[in-house]
Amino acid sequence: MNGAAIEMRDAFGQTLVELGAQYPNMIVLDADLHTSSKATMFKKAYPERFLQVGIAEQNLFGISAGLALSGFLPFPSTFAAFASRRALDQIAISICFPNLNVKIPGSYVGLPTSRAGASHNCIEDIAIMRALPNMRVADPADAADLRAIMHAAAEVRGPVYFRIARLAMPPIFGPDHRFEWGKGVLLREGRDVTLFGTGIMTTFCLKAADLLAHEGIRAEVVHLGSIKPIDRELIASSAARTGCAVTAENATINGGFGAAVLEVLSEECPVPVRRIGVRDRWADSGGIKELFTHHHMQPEDIAEAARKVISQKKGVQV
């Protein structure tokens, strides 16, 4: 985790441009937010392949379906809140039901959204999107991961939803990093507890593992950028090794990433688990650090959850 933090939005805009060169049938659509999402970089590079639809998200996704049905590769870009809430029916029935080749970036996810508050802090998108058949869901840890996810999204046929936090993240992965659907990454080995992270929370998990190391607790850290499909084997094998787990997501814990991990563990390897994320309440306006503290989603909170699940392991005294 050395190197300067990179704005995820910048990585998003740059990768759009990169993909635009590779895929001549790619079209980026926008609902009046391109300077915020940084899709504006694609607009500058390929103005003829940039489509402005105005503030009309239902139309944004319907038009994308029509373009996909005509052989194009649409990236309809808007805030995650408007994609997952306003246009859910269009995404579900116009896009996912016929399994169309539409790649959906959700910007401004979770807590860090520039003080926009509950309406714009999208916490429910993971839960919503992973409920849709045919949909793939991914949440990148850093800029290299986002870039790799976008390439993997363009390569695979069918609908994809991926998240972009409005935050600069320290690099975890190198420039050669590859992303594979349904594959997690073991970032740090340990024997006492597994910290399963997705999105920006993987960095928080690594920090938590450092905190725990000072106490002699060896935490394993697994990054699951591919939330759907999810790496069942890695989840089960890691939990079998460590005997307990904590999940961390920049989203609500109801039905989201932690729930997806729990689904695997309850079927394959039941162990004590605690979930870190927004706890069934709306997010707020506020400073970024302040928000993560307010919602108990700091590395310290992950470490505390780890101590609790370790103490729940059968026969273990802490």
Add this chain to the structure above:
Amino acid sequence: MQLPVEKLTQLETVAYQIRRLSVEMITYGKWGHIGGSFSMAEILAVLYFHVMKVDAENPEWEHRDRLVLSKAHGSPALYAALALRGFYPLEKVYSYCELGGFEGHTDMARTPGLESSGGPLGMGLSVAVGMALGMRFKDNPRGRVFCILGDGECNEGNVWEAAMSAAHYHLDNLIAVVDYNKVMAKGFVWDEMAIEPLAEKWRAFGWEVIEVDGHDIPALVEAFYRARWILPRGKPVVVIAHTVKGKGVEMAEFNYRWHTHAPDPATADRMLRELARTYGFPEQGYSKLGEPEVKENFYGGE
């Protein structure tokens, strides 16, 4: 514009057969929308047998016209039209609403010739806008995208988002058709949610508007000729087709109870005989009458 007698006879026959097959499918499948299938029988007959350039042997033909059925509950009529046009054998339509068969609402993965999947109302025009943009990006100036909407469907905000954008993009290769049959699922349009003045709304959104009797085949032919070749000058065109919900069988006409309702086999038999008398064809009843599968496990309701 004079329509040759043979052509007129063909289109009348197709419209009649669309109604017959719709009744049979809905009875056999034990679920479906008779009223909204009947109201667009002539529209589909004219589009698939006179107006649209499609190739049943090659459904994916690059330069084909496309049709999005936004009122996807009218699927029986469309399945019938596609079968009659030769996209698949006629008997395939009897898989309607069976597990693994043609879906209750349109599923393009299961039915050859379908250009989209749908069900929830208000969404199809956006998909059609995307297709019309796609045609433009591919430099196909002769192709057209058709989109059939219901009247009640025009309550949906998404319709007007799509309408606004079609005019903004100057999509004169897009032709919307409103099957204005005056009846929604639970009552008359003007009681449920008024949509008038409908033509003025479309004009205000930047569209060319043609109003036509949606059961008058020569008038529909004329309307689509104008929509396709005369009017397009940088604006999309909407054909508001004034129709009768359930047109062709008296008990179903303007009757919301036949919006979603499957007839029992004896009622289907009566309906089919009435259709034959109304449209001047030899009387013929329900071909599946007495089949055990139809008799048991009945009844499709609302």
